[in-house]
Amino acid sequence: MATDAGHIGLPKLRLTRTALYLSVVLLLALGAGFLGGRLSVEKGTPAPIFVAVPNVGGMTAQQATAVLMRAGLHVNLAIGASNSSVAQGHIVSQDPAAGTRLRNGSAVQIIMSVGPPISSRAKR
Numbered sequence: 001m002a003t004d005a006g007h008i009g010l011p012k013l014r015l016t017r018t019a020l021y022l023s024v025v026l027l028l029a030l031g032a033g034f035l036g037g038r039l040s041v042e043k044g045t046p047a048p049i050f051v052a053v054p055n056v057g058g059m060t061a062q063q064a065t066a067v068l069m070r071a072g073l074h075v076n077l078a079i080g081a082s083n084s085s086v087a088q089g090h091i092v093s094q095d096p097a098a099g100t101r102l103r104n105g106s107a108v109q110i111i112m113s114v115g116p117p118i119s120s121r122a123k124r
Contacts, residue, residue: 049103051102053108054068054098055098055099057091058090060089065077068110072104074108075107077110077112080112082115082118083114083115084116086113088115089112089113091110
């Protein structure tokens, strides 16, 4: 009988070890899945809620648009400001001013120079 009791106890011990190993593997898998999910959420976090408006004065309209869009802002381009000191096609002013903090996705108006006033062009 001692051999039967010893024989019966051995499979229970193996079953217990197997259950322990499976539990550890399951916990590791769940932990890895949880951490993987947390990491993927952190990688996909949205852009900041507020962004500082970059200074685009003096840039070409194309350059200014690219800079503002990279900052997460929309662009409203107005054409028609005569300016003798800012070349045609370059930005004369912007609204709001550089450094202003706006919500991501807000619009910035940029005004493009058409060059010097007509009277200045006629004198050349």
